[in-house]
Amino acid sequence: MTKSDLTREMGLKKELGACCLCSTSKLCPICFSADFFAQVSLEWPGLPAGVKFDPSDLELVEHLAGKVGHGNSKAHVFIDEFIPTLEEDEGICYTHPENLPGVKKDGSSAHFFHRTSNAYSTGHRKRRKIQNRFNLSDDHVRWHKTGKTRPVMENGVQRGLKKIMVLYKSSKKGFKPVKTSWVMHQYHLGTEEDEREGELVVSKIFFQSQVKQTEEIAVDAAAQDDLEKLTAAVSPRTPKTSTPYPPRAAKKCRYDEGDEDNIEVSAKQVTFH
Incomplete structure (x- = not known):
């Protein structure tokens, strides 16, 4: 390869951002040359400040489909740089989320591919209890599913499902769990x-x-207030014709079906930490 050819290829590579698509063991997808990359540095240049990886629910499902080769889906060439795969047998539950690679407490999100596993040899309950592999404390920590499983749709077709979970902890087994911010x-x-x-x-x-939780509660309250005002303006009030039923006693709520410890929690006992 001549100096002029090298200069031309470097310019083309810089323009199209192809330096990270190849390695010294692969052919360049642009010039199909195996010699070119032996002369050019392949260091990942990084992204400009302010650029964030913030895919939507559907985009995450599409990345998952590409990762497993579902249908005609293909994984993006850079996807492993943005969504690493956790190879541990316990999946994402092998450690506390604060110990996962790239996780921060600054409001940013981290994404991971991982495999699910059952909590027991029989049944279908999923493992959600955090293993105490790297934790020095004796806290019992586990993920607790909250709300309903939601479908992820594309043009009226269901592509996948989404579950929301919150991390709870308790100082000793059997004690009331405390809701964390994870x-x-x-x-x-x-x-x-x-x-x-x-x-x-x-x-x-x-x-x-x-602060974020408080803001969301305030927004929800404001939206509910606006809805009530709109309803009152459209529909006139009617007098009550029957005596309302007395309030029911507080129910005991259980952890979801994936709870290995089968802990019962009163709704009044859950507090923020």
């Missing part, structure tokens, strides 16, 4: 509500500050 959104392909044993899923983890 949140996880887990996605899997298909239309079945529960993922299969060993199925590859993708999860988004972030630390939600108390």
Whole structure:
């Protein structure tokens, strides 16, 4: 390769950003040359300040489909740089989320591919208890599913499902759990509500500050107030014709079906930490 050829190829590579598509063991997808990359540095240049990886629910499901080769989907060449794969047998539960690579408490999100596993040899309950591999404390920590499993749709077709989980901890087994600020959104392909044993899923983890939680509560309250005002303006009030039923006693709520410890929690006992 002459000096002029090298200069031309370097200019083309810089223009199209092809330096990270290849390695010295592969052919360049642009020039199909194996010699060119032996003369050019292949260092990842990084991204400009302010650029964030913030895919939507559907985009995460599409990345998952590409990762497993679902249908005609193909993984993006850079996807492993943005969504690493956790190879541990316990999946994402092998450690506390604060110990996962790239996770921060600044409001940003981290994404991971990982496989789900059952909590027991029989049944379909999923493992959600955090292993104490790297934790020095004796806290019992586990993910708790909150709300309903939501479908992820594209043009009226269901591509996958989304589960929202919150991390709870307790100082001793059997004590009331405390809700933490760690949140996880887990996605899997298909239309079945529960993922299969060993199925590859993708999860988004972030630390939600108390300020953010307060802001969301305020926004929800304001939206509810606006809705009530609109309803009152459209529909006139009618007098009550029957005596309302007395309030029911507070119910005991259980952890979701994936709770290995089968801990019962009173709704009044849950507090923020």
